[in-house]
């Protein structure tokens with residue numbers, strides 16, 4: 001199947017309320033332009049240095065919305081706040097406080113997903129459930145951020161049943177906190193994530209093919 005018909009068949013299969021984020025890291029501007037011409041408006045990048053030249057090149061695509069999905073380093077916060085409308089990977093309170101402060105300085109109000117770590121996983125960061133719950137009153141008092149949801153990535157060792165348990169737990173926690181969105185599900189597990197209440201799925205290789213860089 002060509003990448004465009006694959007994109008269209010996935011897009012057409014999504015239930016109401018589920019949005020597709022096209023994760024374009026490692027893919028050229030022209031691939032982004034092509035999907036945009038099919039109506040895809042949301043694109044995700046995981047590195048600021050890679051995103052900036054792409055954004056400049058695609059500046060004529062006025063409806064395009066950029067989402068940051070990568071590990072966010074302290075020294076990249078200002079750049080990310082200036083360049084991205086959505087941040088899916090806020091993994092600590094210190095980082096959130098910094099985003100809030102810099103967003104005030106830059107007159108921005110990014111949409112924030114908290115990355116949560118619901119299982120042990122040495123390869124990933126994220127809030128523990130307890131961290132979020134204990135700090136919640138402090139979190140909601142911060143300015144210039146729009147808290148919209150949780151993001152999670154299951155450890156690779158999990159089987160399908162275990163992944164669904166994790167995704168459903170993420171949905172439950174989001175509901176408990178009054179957050180509308182769950183950003184969960186990638187090329188290999190997006191259908192499971194949708195079954196458990198994902199509102200954003202993040203697809204890279206499935207719609208773009210193998211990464212070019």
Ligand SMILES: *Cc1c(COP(=O)(O)O)cnc(C)c1O
Nearest residue numbers: 023046069186187202203204205
């Ligand atoms: C790369 C990436 C994706 C897309 O992964 P695929 O397996 O290629 O669909 C989704 N989310 C994050 C955070 C990523 O870094």
